Amino acid sequence: MPVIRFVREGQDVECYPGENLREVALREGIELYGLKGKLGNCGGCGQCITCFVDVEGASDAALTAPTAVEVQKLRRRPQSWRLACQALVQQSLAVVTRPQAGLADREALLAEALSRPLPAGPLAWPTPVEQESEEPETSTDPAGETASAAPTATSDEANADGQQGR
Numbered sequence: 001m002p003v004i005r006f007v008r009e010g011q012d013v014e015c016y017p018g019e020n021l022r023e024v025a026l027r028e029g030i031e032l033y034g035l036k037g038k039l040g041n042c043g044g045c046g047q048c049i050t051c052f053v054d055v056e057g058a059s060d061a062a063l064t065a066p067t068a069v070e071v072q073k074l075r076r077r078p079q080s081w082r083l084a085c086q087a088l089v090q091q092s093l094a095v096v097t098r099p100q101a102g103l104a105d106r107e108a109l110l111a112e113a114l115s116r117p118l119p120a121g122p123l124a125w126p127t128p129v130e131q132e133s134e135e136p137e138t139s140t141d142p143a144g145e146t147a148s149a150a151p152t153a154t155s156d157e158a159n160a161d162g163q164q165g166r
Ligand code: FES
Pocket: 041, 042, 043, 044, 045, 046, 047, 048, 049, 050, 051, 083, 084, 085, 086
């Protein structure tokens, strides 16, 4: 599975290909928002422009192409910035959250994060395991009692008693 390396947090997170970057970050407890975004954000609609991430050093194929909303909203921001809510993860990449907040030793941290290998990850979701259908081993009569093919001791005894009586 693709791995998202969160540089600021020093954390690697696995996700499925095609997962939304914002949703993965929130699920894993990664703080995606600065103060403005914490006070109020659009919930992932691409309207508040508070879920910035910097994906400098990532391949173009790591995330889906910028949406029309991103292109319009990020036109005055660095080219390596994305809106996490608009990006779907396709391959492993390193991400700097809240790039607008600054990060001491950013260049060194990013270089170190990019120097460690990132698994490429598959390009598809895992194939679900098919479950075998189970057929009942015994039949059930309409009254809800389970019938058994083996004769019971009681019926054997009844037959024996019947034969003895003849
Ligand atoms: S959450 Fe509002 S733009 Fe991404």
